[in-house]
Amino acid sequence: MKEAASKQIESILKDYHWMMNSIKILRDSMKDAGEGLTAQYGDAAGMPKAQGTTSDPVYRENVRREKRYSVIHKYEAKISVIQDRMHFITDDREIEVLHWLLEGKSYRWIGAHMGLSFSHIKRIRDSIVDQLSQETNGTNGTKDTKLLKHKSAC
Secondary structure, three states: OHHHHHHHHHHHHHHHHHHHHHHHHHHHHOOOOOOOOOOOOOHHHHOOOOOOOOOOHHHHHHHHHHHHHHHHHHHHHHHHHHHOOHHHOOOHHHHHHHHHHHOOOOHHHHHHHHOOOHHHHHHHHHHHHHHHHHHHOOOOOOOOOOHHHOOOOO
16 A cells, blocks of 8 residues: 555656646636637527537537646646645755656756765655655554545556
């Protein structure tokens, strides 16, 4: 069970940066309300339509937007798993590595920036994942199983 939580934390850490960027872009693209779309009217509205689909462009746009909103909510839930537990990381090196991981930097880049080896950065990352996953599975007094319900974005 702890291993599954650790794998999910690793996956969310890996995907965190692009999920944040996707949320920003999706929110910006959803601001306009689909200008230029109108429902059919007149003779076209009374004509028979193919079964299983609708020719109403406003309805189809609404369905498309609802799907995009559900994607935004899924990404937000995954991101909140990390954000809600970041305060458990107290070591300065771990905080710095976590910050750069969330910014989407590679282990090699972080190592060069901090003057540490690639393998040392991976060990620090493993320590971060262990701390975040321990808080997740209730070993430190919490009963939070929110992470276990999330599926990987990959």
